[in-house]
Amino acid sequence: MNFISHVAQFLTSGANWTGPNAIPALLASQLKLSAIAVIAAVLVGVCAGALLGHSGRGSFAVINAANAARAIPSFALIILLAIQPAIARLQQSGLVAASLTMFALAVPPVLTNTYVGVRGVDPAVRSAALAMGMKPTQLLRQVELPLALPLILAGARTAAVEVVATATLAAYVGYPDLGTYIFTGLAINNNVETFAGAFLVAAVALVVDTLMATGGRALTPKGMRTTSRAARYRGLGADVTTVRALRPASAAKAAK
């Protein structure tokens, strides 16, 4: 109880809410880093995933690259990049190393979800579009991408949550964000500060997840807002493996 009240004191103390090293400033830099990485990853991931899914080529490469990327620990990558002389001598070395790492973390979910979404468009719909005289680019932009939108947004949500959470590590390589409290607390053996930092990061991640889920629902055209059971599980952390696992369920339902 005493510990909790110390944490509450830390979080509500006025000193921690004003100034360059206070909660608002650190939160802003965490969100800035995350936004850079997620926006870049969505641009790259959606373009690459749409092209691959549209052409139907490279499924083997995409799925394997995404699985391999999952195995790369962000923690190792960010540190490895941060101490490279080419990056370490930059003024914003922490931001650069962190952005590159977060970008690498965010691309796979966006890419695989876009790929699966575009690839998964009903062949009959595709044939109908072509029979109506659509050009391949029209097919992609007016049919395939809109139909893939829910899955693409789910990928962006996963990416955003993972990035906001992992951006904490940037503080370890000299980019002050909410992780600063955690690592400072660990270094000076101040469990209250560490715990307060962890609490803030967890809260931010949960808020971002909720915002991305709500935003995703708002961006999805009304007719496509599925309420099916399978679709609900596609939300957070959706990826090729689970999507593939979910297919039989919808197939079985269709058969009924």
Place this chain on the structure above:
Amino acid sequence: MALIGSAGLFGTWISSNEGMILSLLWQHVQLTAIAVAVGAAISLPLGVVAWRVHGLRGPLVGVTGALYVVPSVALLLLVAPITGFFSITTAEVALVSYTLLILLRNTIAGLDSVPAQVHDAARGMGYSPARELVKVQLPLAMPSIFAGLRVATVTVVGLVNVTAFIGQGGLGQLIIQGFQGDFTTEIAVGLVLSVLLAGVADALLVGVERLSLPWLRAQSGARA
């Protein structure tokens, strides 16, 4: 080249620190195995319950989803005051909590994917609900459960590194030491071994899946 340092230095450092590297690798394997085993022991029964009792599905997926969203570093330190800073329990609580959503969701999805006709046939043949679950539904859900185990294992292998902040971490120790000593080779060794370990674990799970679910091979053979 600059990234990994010269190959000679790489080899020399590895051979002169072989004992330390191997023991950290072994710790990494243990931390991962415990987390995935405990995660599976919790999520499989929970998955079956959530699948059967529709009212529990939302809450269970919601709670495990929230645990999944909480950042790994943060979760480690949030449980630390209860389970002790620098304890293996703290590391495992955090690691296990990440496997729950993945395993739970795939268990439910796998059970959901059992065709209604199969269910009708089993009931028609006089299977009791419990026997049907064990003999028919769970085996048919296994591909999805294995997919979840693979994702969970690969994720945990990566996350174990982060537990180095509380004195655990296996190969993560190499990464932290390398950072403190500004020594790229050590970080690269940690990174590469961690990725290799994830690959080997994934391949092992694929092997176990193939051996334990022989009908999958027969199915894909028939399709081809």
